[in-house]
Structures are given as structure tokens and as C-alpha cells.
Amino acid sequence: MPNLKDHRQIGAELDLYSFHDTAPGAVFWHHKGYLIYRSLQDYLRSELLSNGYDEVFTPVMVKSDLFKKSGHWDFYSENIFKLEQEKEIYALKPMNCPEACLIYGSKVRSYQELPIRLADFGILHRNELSGVLGGLFRVRQFTIDDAHHFVRPDQIQKEIEDLLVFVEKFYKLFGFRSEFMLATKPDKAMGDSKLWEEAEKDLEQALKAAKVKYGIKEKDGAFYGPKIDIHIKDSQERDWQLATIQLDFQIPEKMELEYIGKDGRPKRPVIIHRAITGSLERFMGILVEHYQGGFPLWLSPVQVAILPITDEQLGYAKVVKEKLEAENIRAEVDERSERLQAKIRDAALQKIPYLAIIGKSEFESKSVSIRTREGKDLGKLELTKFIQKIKEEIDKKV
Template sequence: MIKLTLPDMSIREYEDGTKAIDVVKSISEGLARSVVGASFNGKTIGLQEQINEDGNIKFLKFEDKEGKDIFWHTSSHILAQAIKRIWPEAKLAIGPSIDNGFYYDIDLDYRLVQEDFEKIESEMKKIVKEGLELERFELPREEAIKFMEEKEEPYKVELIKDLPADAIISFYKQGDFVDLCAGPHLESTKKPKAIKLLSIAGAYWRGNEKNKMLQRVYGIAFEKAKGLEEYIHMLEEAKKRDHRKLGKELELFFMSEEGPGFPFFLPKGIEIKNELLKYWREVHKKAGYVEIETPLMLSKHLWENSGHWDHYKDNMYTVKIDEEDFCVKPMNCPGGMMVYKNSMHSYKDFPIKAAEIGRVHRHELSGALHGLMRVRAFTQDDAHIFMLPEQIKDEIKNVANLIDGMYKTFGFTYHVELSTRPEDFLGDLKDWDVAESSLKEALEELGLDYIINEGDGAFYGPKIDFHLNDCIGRTWQCGTIQLDYQMPQRFDLEYVGADGQKHRPIMIHRVAFGSIERFFGILIEQFAGAFPTWLSPVQVKVLPISDKFNGYAEKVKEELEVFNIRVEIDTRAEKIGYKIREAQLEKVPYMFVVGEKEAEGNSVSVRERQKGDIGSMSTKEISDIILNKIKTRENDSPQ
């Protein structure tokens, strides 16, 4: 017999080998209809999986992150089955769930196009209607290889051969379709009733550009049509807000074929970027950080010592200088270690908070590049905090509060994820256990709910990631707090303790914006280009109603510039209505219309971006209003 603690904390007994779905049904048939999977002793499982030991079970619905993973993973198998029914010659690669849906990589001589989606979707809906049960089974390695060879699936054979010797090799069967897969999955194919295929892209097998290019088909699925309708609406809204489109229209930045992945910032974009950095510096100075700068290139041996070479060499740019190999930095950490080592430290110095606006470069694959969201050159708002063991929790909480305050300035809410020890970790398990416990305790003391991402930590330490929620329901990973016991050891960092002996400091790596460029792109889409007044590249547009008032418009401009308000004049020989519409398209917060009445009265007729005409005011009066918005960094965006 096995004993299970249920979600209501009641304990029930079941026979060994009981399926998770039978546990659900023993409680409620209605619950069974809404449950998509379960978490058993912290591991996500499918409802068809058997339970063979005592433990705690939690039922998962589509609304849960793990529930979506199960739901979309099964949807990817339905996609693969549909493709194999239509094109039996297709060879299957991999088909995981992703943050927003799923995809499947296939090798097919026929080139799929958007017009094929309707045919594939129709076949997928047939499979859903058939309600095929998903059955899990395992095979020994040689049998598994033979099984996939007989099915003429070379990519699956390669995957099996590359599995560790002691790996469990499992398959999932639905009707006449079988796929190599670790799971978990839905009980049957009947739940994903609302399905839509979204796009096709090229993808190198295993992400290696030396391998064959496969076709990647992306899709999304929901339990009900309403969920799909809401998602499609979100996609349409996202298109309108696309930062690449708005970046060009608003003259903020551009990308060039001569520099793929290397953004060019235009004057208006630089104004926004500088405002972000000004805000960042104010916040960090107030929080007790000092600012440093480290070299763009450092000797290769430094990256070998830090461990980054083994983990990131394929993404690093290298160059030979004086017969020695140097690396263009992909992150700022080793430079921060060298700054610490530059002088002796006492326990009385801690915590030491060294922040850096560091330019970094990473060799991203061309297919992964996406506007400002994924680039090859970007600016990290990095910081390294060196501290004593007893200061760990307080410093984690301080960083979390700093990040919280910064995000609130832009109107963002967020959720938190805690990522634990990965398989390729460095250091001792004991240090990792202490580090993970410290992060958990800090989050709990802050009262922050968090999701655990098992095995997704950095190779040198566990981390807390902050995922922003934007105004149309998307999430973006930006801030992070990484607790590191390893780097101080690898760089032999020391301090003199109260006992007069040398000790090893502990450190935190952290960013708030993450990548300035990526955060900029997120802001463009969050505000749809209509930035708050304090952040707008042009805060006021002066619009003379005819050429003869250009002189007065210039006088108004000069008065505003005394207060460092960013202002432009539209001196084109156009009607005032046209000038107003153009300023609105540029999303300028304030428009000052000036004509004879305004020139005689030493005033301006003010139009506000959201409210329209708000009346006649003196330049001083409206300047005070604007300056207050700038000083308080008021979020007055209409979005």
C-alpha cells in the first residue's frame, strides 16, 4: 500500500502501481476533467504514470506553469502525428513545449508554407476528436535503437545513442504514432480543442550550424476557443507594439546588414538610453554602490580561470594580441574579480557593492537575433556585491527591494523564479545547499511567492530571476540575483576577518534592467512608443501656426531649454492641423501651439497627449507641471 497526502492535506491509501488519474477520479470526476497532470514529491508527472511510493501529490491544471508544459508538450506530439499522417516520409527531430506554446522540428524535402497550416490543423483536430490515449513504455538501449531504425527515424536514433549508459529510454504511443520522449503528457489527445499553427522557421539540428537545417513549426493550443481568441488578440496587439517597427517609425534605433545583431542608436534613442542610465545611477548611488569600469577585452586565461571559457567559448569573440589570446568579454564578472583583488580588504569594509555599466559581446546564432531583444552587443547594468556569510540574506533582500522599486517606476508587475543547481555545477554540494537555502529564506522573509526551476541555475550558483509582466500579458526575464561561492575561490579572493586571519568572501552577481538594450525594447512595446514624459526623447513640440511666429516659437524653446526640457519646433510650412497630427504620431507628450494671441500674451496653447487641448498657459506655468512629472518620474503614458 502507498499513502498519499492530497492537496487538502488529507491522507489516503492506494494500491501500489496506482495511476495518477485514478487518484484524481477517486476524489472527483469533475476534477478529473480539469486536471492535466500532477506533481508527485516535487516531480511533474503525467496522469497515466503509476505511483509506487508514499508521498505528496498536487493536481495541475492548465493555468499552472507545469500544467501548460504538459498540455503543450502533448500538443507538439499531436502536431508531429498530423504531419506524419500527411507526409509519411517526414523525419522527426524534437518537439518541446516553450513559454508560449510548442514547436516540432522536422526533416522534410517538401517545403512547408503558411498555406499548409489549415491542412495540418484539420488533421490535428481529427486526432483530438479521436481522443487517443497516451501510453508510456520503456525499452533497453539496443531495442530502442532498433525500434527507431525500423521506423526510419535517424534523429531519434542519434538521440538514443547519445543518452547516458544508465538512462531510462521511454516512449509515448498515441494510436499508431510513437515518439521517443521522457514526458510527461496528458492522459489522452482529447483536451487541446483550440489549436492554431503560428509560424515556420529554420532550425539547425541540435542548434549547430554545421548540422542540417530543419523546418520548425510553431503552434499554440488551449482547452477552449476563448483562450485561443484572447491569445490571437494579444498577438495582434503585440504586432502593433513591435519595437522593431516603432523603433524605425520613431527614429530610435535601426539594425543594418553590415552589423547583424549590433544595433545603431539614433539621437532620440540615445536620449532614452541616457535617461535610463541616469535613473540607474541615481538609484545605485542612493543604495551605496560605487561605479567601476572594466576592460572590454581580457586575457583568455582569465576566462579559463573563471570557468566561462568551458561554458561560453562558442559564444565568445577572440583575438590575438602580442601572440596572446584575448577574449572580448561576454559578461563583466572576471573584471569585477580583478577590481576586488586590486586592494586588501577587511571584514569592516563589507558589504562592498561595485556596479558597472558594462559593454559585452556574445556570438549569438543569426537565427536567434531579434531586434533589441536578442543582440550580439549590449550593455549590462551589472553589479557584484562582496559580503560576509552573515550578510547574505540582508543583501539578497536589499537587491530584491531595489529591483522592485525600479520596476514599479515603469509600472511593471513581476513574478519570481528560483533556479537551483544544474548538472554541470562547480564547487561543493554543501555550498550549493547553503546558497539555495539562503535565497529561499530571503524570498520567504520578503513575502514573495516564487516558482522553483530545478537545475536551471548558473554553473557557479543558484539564482533568483525576475520576470516582468507587460500590459498585454507577456512575460520578460530581466533582473537576476545570483549567489556565488565559487568565483571567490577560483580567483582566490580574501579579506582579513575580526580574528586577524584571512577568509574567503561570498558574492552576489546581479542585474536590474538586465540588458539595457533589451529593457529598452520591452519599454517600447510596453508603452507602444508613447513613453512617460520623463523618458520621452522629445517632451514638447512647439507648433507655430505660420512662419511669422517662428521667432516666438524659438523664444519659447529657449525658455524650456533653460529647464533642460527636451523640445523641438516644427517650422514646416504646413497647416497647424497637420502639424498636430504629426506630433501625435510621434507620441510627443506635450504640444504648444503658438500664434498671434499667444505671442501677444506671452503664453502657449497647450495640447496634452491624452487629454487634448487643456488651455492657454504661461511658459513658466506649464514648465512647472512638466518638471514635476520629470522629477517624480511620473508614469503618465496613455498605455
């Protein structure tokens, strides 16, 4: 087993992020770390579009009344950051759900409109004691790839099934193996027991239909509804619980949400809370350790290191960089007057996937000599062919 590093060490070596006492539990994203974060978010966004979501963005600071109405204040108050303004208590939101409900409730909804899926990369704050904060894994400020599906009871099963397929596909992209756990009604549960029974049956049917591996966690559901917890195994065989798909019968009740049914009468929708990465900050920490900093091409903050052999090729190296950037490929030129071996070593240590070496013959033939960060020599390629190859690999997310 090679020497494994933790994400704090890798983050410092690769200049991805830092932490400062002035903001305990909050991440300072450096340019390269933020490029990875954004690439991940861009991918999630593209999937949202093709899966029928509407993306919304809701306020960070709201009056505490909202969380009192939603019921979070009673159970969650000690984790909520509070501010007083003009004799009014405000909260930094610890979750997006109540605000998603306000958007849902902002107009009359008909049964034909459902499901309505609202995604929100809102900025959340939860108070954790400063002693337990650590790196990207325990933070106070974070973003969840959050979404709320407002559905009719008859839509639950299909909606969950589609979600399970979506989630599994997403995790496969990173080489994670996923396992699903159905958590059923706890002893202390709210709501109609017939509704619970139906919902548990729906979730189990969905798990079967999606053909995923699953187990049962008896009586481990939330008091407001059953859920599916999703665990993954990373490259070091560590188990992480990332996502939850959670049915909720209570918030729609508390927030008085309705839709007009086929019979013209108002009905209550059911909410599915779901996140796939969970906290993006924590997910980034897991990815950094999973890949040990050697991200796949599409996520790499610098995708190509351009290494001129002597200063004479510097001009051409800059032209190559411009051509790559014009195709949205992230590239950097090593302008130092170091020996080529040193430049190759440093680029590989920075885990840059491709090293494009430029000497006299490459300049004359408008080409580049390509090496990978693993030390594989791919030989000389015409620049246009190299660009085409990289673009295809980025698109395929390898």
C-alpha cells in the first residue's frame, strides 16, 4: 500500500484550499480547488437539466419564524446560527427545505404539474463546536447538492426509482461502489401508519425495480418518513454515507402545501428530500483522498502542462496554451529556466494529467510530445490531433 495522504496535506501540496482561524469551519477555496469544485457543480447542473429539475437559489438569512413554522426550530435550534436585527431574530439557514416550500407555495399548483423538482445549491450554516471541526469533513458553512421533489402519493415509487438510477450512475463515474439501505418506521413516528406502510412498500418496490443492491435498517427512518441511505466504498475500501433519499409527510403539513387534485379538491403533496454528493465540501474531501490528488482529466484544475525545453520555444509554448484555452482546455506553461527533467518531475508531482513537451522539432512541425503524469510516453502528436484527443476524453469524463 503506498503512503496515503489526507486531504489537508494534498490540498496544501496542490494549492487547492486552506483554512484560517478567522473563519472556523469554513473553507477558503483557492483557484485550483475552486476549479474542481465548479467542474463538479457544472456536471451536476447538466444532469439536473436533463432530469427535469428547476434550479432555484434562496436566501441565506431568514427570519426565525420560518424555521418555527417548519418545525426545525424545536429540534434543531442549537445548530442554528442566530442574529438579531431590529429586535427580530434571524437565522442563517441550516437547510433549504422550508424555502423550497415557499417557492412551491407561491402559486396554485395542479395535480398535472407534479412532480415539481426544485434543486438548490444554497449556502448552509450549521453550528458545530469548534473543537470537532476538521478540514473538509467537519465544516460549519457548506453547500449540499440539494433538491426537493414535490410529488403526489401515486408518483412516489417511480420518482424514487428514477432517483436511484440517477444516483448509481453518478457514483459509478468516480469508481465508487454504492449500497442502498432502506430505513423503516421508528418507534416514535409521526403521521398516519397506513401512509407509512404504503411509503415503505413504494421504496422497496423502487429499490427492486432499479435493480440495486440494498439492505434494510429496521426502525431507522426519520420520525417524519422512511428513507434510503446510500453508502459508497472508496479506493481505500472506506465506507461513506453520502446521500439520503428521504420521504417527508410532515413538512408539507406544517408548511400547508397543496395542489388541486383531479376532483378539484386541495390535497397535500409529499416531499422527497434528496442529495447525491451530500455536502459538496465533504464530497470534495473524499474525492481528494480517493484519487490522492490525481483527478481524472475532466476534474483536473490544470489538464495540460506545457513544458518548453529551452527559452527559445517559449513563444510557441504560449501559442499552444492559447489554442488549448480556446477549446476550454485548462493549460499552464512552465516558464522557468529549469532542466526538462525538473519540469517533468514537478508537473507529475502536481498530478497534471498530460505533459506537452516542446523542443525545436515540435516547434517546426507544429506538434507536441506527450507524456502522462504516470510517466507513459505517447510520442509526438500534431497539435490539432492532441486537442481533439483531449476534448474527447473530457467529454467522456475519463
